[in-house]
Amino acid sequence: MRVENDIKLGFKDVLIRPKRSTLKSRSQVDLNRTFHFMHSGREWRGVPVIAANMDTVGTFEMASALAQHGMLTAIHKHYTEEQWSEYLSDATDDFYHRIMVSSGTSDSDFEKLNRILTAHPKLYFICIDVANGYSEHFVAFVAKVRKAWPDKVIIAGNVVTGEMVEELLLGGADVVKVGIGPGSVCTTRVKTGVGYPQLSAVIECADAAHGLGGQIISDGGCTCAGDVAKAFGGGADFVMLGGMLAGHDESGGELIEEDGEQFKLFYGMSSATAMDKHSGGVAEYRASEGKTVKIPYRGSIAITIQDILGGTRSACTYVGAAQLKELTKRTTFIRVQEQENRIYT
Ligand code: 5GP
Numbered sequence: 001m002r003v004e005n006d007i008k009l010g011f012k013d014v015l016i017r018p019k020r021s022t023l024k025s026r027s028q029v030d031l032n033r034t035f036h037f038m039h040s041g042r043e044w045r046g047v048p049v050i051a052a053n054m055d056t057v058g059t060f061e062m063a064s065a066l067a068q069h070g071m072l073t074a075i076h077k078h079y080t081e082e083q084w085s086e087y088l089s090d091a092t093d094d095f096y097h098r099i100m101v102s103s104g105t106s107d108s109d110f111e112k113l114n115r116i117l118t119a120h121p122k123l124y125f126i127c128i129d130v131a132n133g134y135s136e137h138f139v140a141f142v143a144k145v146r147k148a149w150p151d152k153v154i155i156a157g158n159v160v161t162g163e164m165v166e167e168l169l170l171g172g173a174d175v176v177k178v179g180i181g182p183g184s185v186c187t188t189r190v191k192t193g194v195g196y197p198q199l200s201a202v203i204e205c206a207d208a209a210h211g212l213g214g215q216i217i218s219d220g221g222c223t224c225a226g227d228v229a230k231a232f233g234g235g236a237d238f239v240m241l242g243g244m245l246a247g248h249d250e251s252g253g254e255l256i257e258e259d260g261e262q263f264k265l266f267y268g269m270s271s272a273t274a275m276d277k278h279s280g281g282v283a284e285y286r287a288s289e290g291k292t293v294k295i296p297y298r299g300s301i302a303i304t305i306q307d308i309l310g311g312t313r314s315a316c317t318y319v320g321a322a323q324l325k326e327l328t329k330r331t332t333f334i335r336v337q338e339q340e341n342r343i344y345t
Pocket of ligand 1 (some may be wrong): 052053054131158179181182183184185186187188208217220221222240241242243267268269270271289290291
């Protein structure tokens with residue numbers, strides 16, 4: 001039996017050490033990044049925060065709101081082709097750089113993806129998403145999509161280790177999505193015992209990806225703006241958010257009223273709720289690996305966006321990073337036993 005003994009860290013295990021800085025205000029910090037993608041050869045500029053491709057988060061309404069801030073939305077895969085056409089009927093060229101088309105890896109997913117991309121040739125990002133990115137079938141699927149769409153930016157995931165990041169990048173992905181089990185409505189770690197603390201996964205996978213000229217997305221596990229800053233500090237090129245963006249007007253999910261209080265339903269994409277909705281129930285061979293929760297209704301996404309971007313900018317000023325790009329090299333993590341003072345929470 002082999003046990004790896006070096007400690008793996010989650011966001012809750014560290015804080016970022018402050019450093020001398022010449023920046024006067026957080027307004028001086030630029031959160032835009034420019035990336036050059038290794039296979040498609042294309043360039044992208046924007047604020048690298050992405051709404052997750054969950055049907056409660058990656059909605060068209062979310063995309064319209066986040067695009068105003070230069071952010072991205074991975075549109076969930078359950079919209080019909082007619083809905084896509086209607087939504088994109090008056091889209092600007094820039095808007096195509098703010099959305100991703102999501103796909104699973106079945107034959108029908110591939111056919112639907114092809115039809116959407118053919119109907120809307122300006123679409124720029126493809127997000128190929130499976131819970132377990134370690135299968136040969138997945139790697140072969142990524143290669144097939146790359147062959148069909150050489151000039152699209154392809155994102156593939158999820159994995160948590162450097163060697164698999166390399167395999168996916170070499171197999172045709174431009175960007176690899178990292179995270180197994182950290183999600184707010186994910187139960188994979190409980191149901192299977194499999195997972196990897198997210199910050200260590202990010203640090204190790206970023207190193208592997210950057211060595212080849214690729215990028216990574218830290219997907220899942222951010223509970224507050226500070227976690228987003230830690231993910232970027234650890235080397236993530238992009239950060240994907242589910243729960244932090246749920247519960248708003250722009251989010252999907254039913255609005256429920258109970259005893260005068262309003263809630264929105266939020267659920268994992270492999271929860272029984274999602275499977276009932278999209279695949280006619282939980283298939284017999286698999287357990288559901290997602291929760292369904294009710295979260296307090298939070299109104300418009302605008303305030304939450306401000307909170308996330310403001311927090312990230314502020315983190316940059318604490319370490320003297322004038323641009324988000326500099327945050328990683330200016331970050332020193334300290335291991336801690338405590339985060340915030342919880343006496344009044
Ligand atoms: P959050 O930001 O809410 O912590 O994490 C969002 C991420 O959780 C998503 O982008 C996706 O990778 C993951 N996720 C979403 N639904 C499920 C699910 O049902 N099961 C699992 N294991 N992960 C999920």
